[in-house]
Amino acid sequence: MESEQRRLLIRFEGEDLGHGRDRQGRLQHLVLPGLTLTLHEGERVALLGQSGSGKSTLLAELRARLGRHAAWCPQHHGLVPQLAVYHNVFMGRLPEHSTLAGLWNLVRPLSRPWREVGELCALLGLEGLERRPVGQLSGGQRQRVAIGRALYQGRDLFLGDEPVASVDPHQALRLLALIDSRHATSVVALHQRELALSHFDRVWGLRDGHLVIDAPAATLTLAELDALYPDADEPAGAFGAPAAAGMPSPEALPCARGRP
Numbered sequence: 001m002e003s004e005q006r007r008l009l010i011r012f013e014g015e016d017l018g019h020g021r022d023r024q025g026r027l028q029h030l031v032l033p034g035l036t037l038t039l040h041e042g043e044r045v046a047l048l049g050q051s052g053s054g055k056s057t058l059l060a061e062l063r064a065r066l067g068r069h070a071a072w073c074p075q076h077h078g079l080v081p082q083l084a085v086y087h088n089v090f091m092g093r094l095p096e097h098s099t100l101a102g103l104w105n106l107v108r109p110l111s112r113p114w115r116e117v118g119e120l121c122a123l124l125g126l127e128g129l130e131r132r133p134v135g136q137l138s139g140g141q142r143q144r145v146a147i148g149r150a151l152y153q154g155r156d157l158f159l160g161d162e163p164v165a166s167v168d169p170h171q172a173l174r175l176l177a178l179i180d181s182r183h184a185t186s187v188v189a190l191h192q193r194e195l196a197l198s199h200f201d202r203v204w205g206l207r208d209g210h211l212v213i214d215a216p217a218a219t220l221t222l223a224e225l226d227a228l229y230p231d232a233d234e235p236a237g238a239f240g241a242p243a244a245a246g247m248p249s250p251e252a253l254p255c256a257r258g259r260p
């Protein structure tokens with residue numbers, strides 16, 4: 001189905017995104033000036049760009065606009081290390097429960113959420129770890145807990161800020177497939193360019209404060225994605241840095257290719 005026929009979820013038209021506002025409402029730190037893009041229902045978007053290019057800034061704005069429709073998996077996980085895996089995942093639905101139910105469940109897990117979180121943990125390869133404090137897990141296990149908490153929110157749409165940065169390529173694919181199985185629409189920041197091409201419908205690429213790629217993944221090449229990372233000087237690879245030689249200039253980047 002062409003995205004023209006899909007429901008429009010987000011439209012930015014020449015909008016300035018950044019951080020902090022003065023008394024007149026002007027942005028104090030402009031990151032993405034004049035941003036224009038759309039997000040349609042059913043799209044799976046990979047968000048690429050080197051560190052500091054504005055991925056988190058854009059995700060924060062999407063999150064603010066989508067509100068309770070979006071599940072959120074933050075870059076630094078936002079887990080409570082002293083609490084068990086079960087409690088951290090359960091926190092995904094904390095806003096839906098009364099304070100009393102939430103507190104009671106912290107002391108003595110209720111049977112239904114215990115079962116639901118257990119099923120989710122099994123899918124995430126965390127079975128048997130439900131009672132373990134998150135502070136005692138590996139980086140990859142913590143990342144899966146953070147994904148579990150986002151999945152447990154049960155929203156229509158998934159927003160993730162590098163949710164597969166700490167796992168191996170095989171696990172990254174499995175986790176993205178799990179995210180897809182529960183959300184029709186997703187926007188995922190990541191640095192794995194081959195994964196962006198193989199797994200996602202669409203790529204948004206940020207460079208120098210601008211959206212320089214907004215195109216279907218099927219129309220893009222690895223070299224075009226490599227050009228988003230001008231500071232890198234190693235050969236491209238699935239999880240490596242991009243090639244310096246043969247990079248297309250930013251002007252040659254396919255910003256509007258296939259834009260809906």
Ligand SMILES: Nc1ncnc2c1ncn2[C@@H]1O[C@H](COP(=O)(O)OP(=O)(O)OP(=O)(O)O)[C@@H](O)[C@H]1O
Nearest residue numbers: 019020029031049050051052053054055056057058
């Ligand atoms: N709260 C903030 N206040 C002011 N400036 C900020 C704030 N958060 C981020 N920035 C700045 O905005 C710019 C974009 O940062 P952002 O975190 O969006 O980049 P990113 O692409 O997500 O980077 P990374 O891949 O390292 O997470 C950077 O220059 C950063 O210093």
